[in-house]
Amino acid sequence: MKKIHVSTRVNGDEADFVCAPDETLLDALRDRLGLTGAKEGCGTGDCGACSVTLNGRLVCSCLVLAAEAEGAEIGTVEGIADGDKLHVLQQSFLDHAALQCGICTPGILVASKALLEKHPEPTDEEVRYWLAGNLCRCTGYDKIIRAVQDAAQKLRSA
Incomplete structure (x- = not known):
């Protein structure tokens, strides 16, 4: 299966990864970028455990293809705190x-x-x-x- 290269920004930082065309944003965040804060609760967008922002819009990352993050700004739970200081x-x-x-x-x-x-x-x-x-x-x-x-x-x- 052909792989796709994705360049994006996650929590304000540049991020690049390679993914399969059918890989979800949730899987890419967890498995490719090591950001395990978003959880897979249902895999169908019903529970919200995988919520992230994509270009400022709240989305269930289990319903978004990782390739859709090309050029996008993603916000995850890991980006909420300011360094060691809690939000x-x-x-x-x-x-x-x-x-x-x-x-x-x-x-x-x-x-x-x-x-x-x-x-x-x-x-x-x-x-x-x-x-x-x-x-x-x-x-x-x-x-x-x-x-x-x-x-x-x-x-x-x-």
Whole structure:
């Protein structure tokens, strides 16, 4: 099978990889680039565990072909923190115990960050709507909503 060379930017850094034409972006991130934060939960775009941003748009990386990342800007959970300093959103998730097993957490963090970049003052209903594509079986969603709202308030105050 013919391989495809892809040049892209991931979390602000240049990245190149070679992939099969049918390889997903999720597999390329994990297997080619070593970015294992995005998880494969379902492989069908139903759980959101593999959420990343592609040119600023929130996507399930299990539904995107790796070749579609050519020339694109990809944002993953690994790019949220600033070096060793946690992002306000990450700290808020810790402070509010908004995570447990960790399978859904990377996707929810990416989706929450995308939400706050577009809507810095979301209502609880908007947070719930925005995160509707992310399934969590451990925490329920109240702690997650509180964590996102807390982070939103802190970001507005900063």
